[in-house]
Amino acid sequence: MSEDRTVSVEELLNHKDVCGIIDDVSQEIRERRAFVPPLCDVFFTPFTVLEDDDSYEFEIDKETRKQLPHIIGNKVQQVKGVESGDRAVIEAVKHNFSRTRTIGIVFSGGPSPGGHNVIAGLYDAAKKANPANKIIGFYMGPDGIIEGDFVTITRELVDKYRNVGGFSMIKTGRTKIDSTEKMTLSRETCKSLGLDAIVVVGGDDSNTNAAFMAQAMFEDGVQVIGVPKTIDGDIQVKDVNGRILCAMSFGFHTAARSYAKNISDLCSDGSSDVKYWHVCKVMGRVASHLALEVALQTHANMTLIGEDLCNYIDKEKLDKSRAEGTVDYSAYGMTLRHLSRVICKAIMKRAAVGKNYGVIVIPEGLLEFIDEVQVFIIKLNSIIAEYNELHDTDFHTAFPFLEDKREYLRRLVRGIRDTRAAAIWNARDDELFSDIPEFFQEGLLMERDSHGNFQFSQVKTETLLMQMVEDYLEILKEKGQYKIGIDKEYFKKTMTKAGLDPEVIGTAIFRNYCNDPFCLVKEDIFTQKTLKKALAKARVIGEDDKIPAAIAKIYSKSVPKLKVQTYFYGYDGRGGDPTRFDCMYTYNLGMTVFSLVANGATGQMAAIRNLEKHFSHWEPIGIPIAPLMHLEERGGKMSLVLEKSVVDMESNAFRVVKSMRDAWLAANTGEDRYRKPGPIRFTGKSEEERPMTLVLNSISREDLA
């Protein structure tokens, strides 16, 4: 009988290699937890002060002045280290800086890599100033403030999450403290906890909310500080003279690097298997900053930039209307149909040189820049917002299914009385809306987020566009215009091997046999039958002969089969572990927050000036939030919000991408120009210093001199 050599589960689980495998903490996380991000010089001093910098100018909205009187006069503040000076003054500053404080912190909106380091930086600075200082974290976003649900942040908790991605420590949420009732409850929480300050780590909407909280809590003596968080990269602050105060929100770099790594792997797959078009939608609710950075990182064949599309002018239409002496407004701005044609053209150009594959990057917020879709979004936003205001139930609960929602819209057309919405939605809207594929109708009608924003991430833009592309390419294929180019050398070899004359056959079946290295089958050859006819006409075969196998093989290679794979890169990059740049950025942001709080600031956003430059130039500052706000339509109403920054068509980063478009499309006989950024490495030389967008946008004339 053979001896039983099976290792028992108990033995297995106690084996040292197995212990390493089933341990939840990987070596990577151990290294991350141990990493100490370098500090800006100013934080090496025992304490700091704030110095107003009057040189920045803002254009202030009248409405902001009215709604936020307590904080509208705030200035840009520079965090300065104090080491020496008048003893009495220093003692007074020190005393104030290190008095015992309780500070609350909350994450608001989507996760963004580096958030935990903001807490770590704040915690370390607070404890250094006074070990009795207390930091508390509100659970589940602003709901935690409203409901008084919180955890006291301990060193153990901070150490567990140092340099680690996600917002898991205290979670996040999208609730907005936007009603008197919610504000009253929040103020009660602050009072009962004896809070000196609240820190709101969030995007544009959350920083807007922070400004309103600062105003409402001013008289309670509770300071409110914002932190620029969002992978979307759309919090970029400049003054009216274009002087940069905050070049980028945190988390952007990590998300872009994560998407770029995955997309560059698809570039490798595409150019190996040579049969797929990989179409990748990347996050960024409205602005295309992430797509732009991904283009720079990967050199994918085609990257659409939303902001670029809305500037589009259809020259043909414009010339035609001018010649007719009319005005054609549809010539301005891109339509979905036209965009699908632009993609078709790119696919056909690569196909013509034998490249029946490629990678396309589509920004999540693309639809925001397509006028015809934007009109629907705005109209439906108003209709839904108005319904919610008028009825005691919300639109999506009242009309759970697409058909119910469609029926409500049809009733608007028929003129139901109790609503202003009937004036917004007419028969023409309804007709156009019916022409849209159902999944897209569903997308446009889906629930808005708590800020009234349209949820672009939930709409399958990439599927919609590629369906239109496939349909149109099918038409072009039937017309004989969409073909795969055949390598002339390969063709010659194949013919010679089959005992056929390449010159005779080449001239008979190709439209460009003499001139080009890749040959395109003539437009009127689009079936076996038309091929046979062309061969018979050139007397290569008789009318009743079969097409020689070698020619049939070449022909079949020239017939394109478009195979598309679609992807959405969004939530993965949001949850990624931060790059070294984001680790350093956020840890120093946390430190900055404490300096602002300890020096009495409120209604300010913590930031790092010169982020676009080498670390040695970084300067912690406070930016006044109120002057950055303006009126915008939200959920059918005009509201004060922080202005989102979109991709600037004049920026260096955009102009570089634009000028490289043809090279990266690589619709030529040369190699593709893909770039491999590799994974986020966190340590080591190959980890880049900062986002490419920042590197490019910081180059000025003076640098060239």
Ligand code: FBP
């Ligand atoms: P924030 O602006 O809150 O940082 O969120 C950004 C984002 O990641 C967008 O890129 C995306 O459109 C959206 O969140 C997705 O929202 P949700 O988490 O509700 O699906």
